[in-house]
Amino acid sequence: MKNIVIPVNTPSGCYEVKVGSGLIRTLGEEMQRLGMGGRCVVVSGENVFPLYGQTALTSLRKARFQADAVVFPAGESTKSLACYGELMNELTDRQFSRSDCLVALGGGVTGDLTGFAAATYQRGIRFVQVPTTLLSAVDSSVGGKTAVNLPAAKNQVGAFYQPQLVLCDTDTLLTIPERELRAGMAEVIKDAVIGDPDLFDLLQHTEPARLFDALPEIIEACVRLKAEIVEEDERDVGRRRLLNLGHSFGHAIEQRSGYTLLHGEAVAVGTAMACRAAVSTGTLDPVSFDAILSLLRHFGLPTETEYDAEELFSIMMLDKKIADGKMNLVLPRSIGCGFKG
Numbered sequence: 001m002k003n004i005v006i007p008v009n010t011p012s013g014c015y016e017v018k019v020g021s022g023l024i025r026t027l028g029e030e031m032q033r034l035g036m037g038g039r040c041v042v043v044s045g046e047n048v049f050p051l052y053g054q055t056a057l058t059s060l061r062k063a064r065f066q067a068d069a070v071v072f073p074a075g076e077s078t079k080s081l082a083c084y085g086e087l088m089n090e091l092t093d094r095q096f097s098r099s100d101c102l103v104a105l106g107g108g109v110t111g112d113l114t115g116f117a118a119a120t121y122q123r124g125i126r127f128v129q130v131p132t133t134l135l136s137a138v139d140s141s142v143g144g145k146t147a148v149n150l151p152a153a154k155n156q157v158g159a160f161y162q163p164q165l166v167l168c169d170t171d172t173l174l175t176i177p178e179r180e181l182r183a184g185m186a187e188v189i190k191d192a193v194i195g196d197p198d199l200f201d202l203l204q205h206t207e208p209a210r211l212f213d214a215l216p217e218i219i220e221a222c223v224r225l226k227a228e229i230v231e232e233d234e235r236d237v238g239r240r241r242l243l244n245l246g247h248s249f250g251h252a253i254e255q256r257s258g259y260t261l262l263h264g265e266a267v268a269v270g271t272a273m274a275c276r277a278a279v280s281t282g283t284l285d286p287v288s289f290d291a292i293l294s295l296l297r298h299f300g301l302p303t304e305t306e307y308d309a310e311e312l313f314s315i316m317m318l319d320k321k322i323a324d325g326k327m328n329l330v331l332p333r334s335i336g337c338g339f340k341g
């Protein structure tokens with residue numbers, strides 16, 4: 001595939017999202033081009049680092065970075081205050097200064113933890129996102145949301161902090177486990193529903209067995225939509241909230257499952273719940289409703305939950321998306337058009 005460069009221009013930072021094959025090998029020179037140098041810690045997960053860690057470190061060292069890695073266990077439990085504290089201590093032990101930098105090599109958990117560490121270490125150091133899952137490529141690596149979880153609520157402690165660069169190496173998509181790839185499709189379908197009817201059409205005509213061939217086009221569409229949205233509303237006070245479709249229910253389900261459900265799986269159920277709510281309030285027509293639920297199922301995603309609705313609502317009341325005691329649910333109006341309810 002050809003390499004794609006998508007600019008993201010937010011009030012607090014402008015950067016490029018590069019999508020293409022073999023990009024991890026260019027990590028060091030890309031960072032050097034952006035004026036970075038000195039010490040660099042690659043933060044990664046124990047499942048991702050063995051696959052791409054050495055390539056990243058070699059590239060950084062070739063570009064004269066003093067590069068090293070900190071590797072955490074895989075999974076949501078790493079997005080914790082404990083791991084955040086561990087990373088802060090690691091940076092302090094290595095005498096990291098404000099001119100040094102971090103690289104997040106992995107999925108959403110690694111990106112969120114690393115971004116929050118970068119946002120807060122000595123009040124902010126530069127960092128680069130290298131997403132290696134579909135979910136992080138299309139959603140979490142772009143737009144500067146960084147956070148860790150508290151036991152009571154997901155993403156409760158965090159910051160808006162933009163990366164210097166997002167390097168999405170499409171070769172990494174080859175090694176994504178099937179379940180994670182499917183889970184990533186929940187965010188893709190969400191994007192199609194809230195803002196891209198052409199993407200929705202493409203997805204309807206993509207056989208899951210041939211998904212890999214369509215991924216570059218899918219990633220490009222999602223990143224372009226996300227860039228446009230975060231440029232307009234970096235701080236999530238307006239249009240960006242559309243990206244939360246399915247997330248209020250989804251976060252509650254994910255948390256209730258003790259994180260045994262993947263984020264994307266929970267978002268798929270949450271999207272289906274938001275669509276049901278939209279049909280029952282008359283904002284979404286039944287034909288679009290059927291099309292959205294069929295698309296989720298087409299990619300093997302769940303659309304039902306066994307958890308008690310009241311229990312989910314009490315978890316949802318702790319969500320950041322509650323303002324003045326009111327829950328702002330994103331409800332779809334038609335395919336390609338979401339709105340805040």
Ligand code: GLY
Nearest residue numbers: 139143145240243
């Ligand atoms: N993941 C939703 C957002 O970035 O706003």
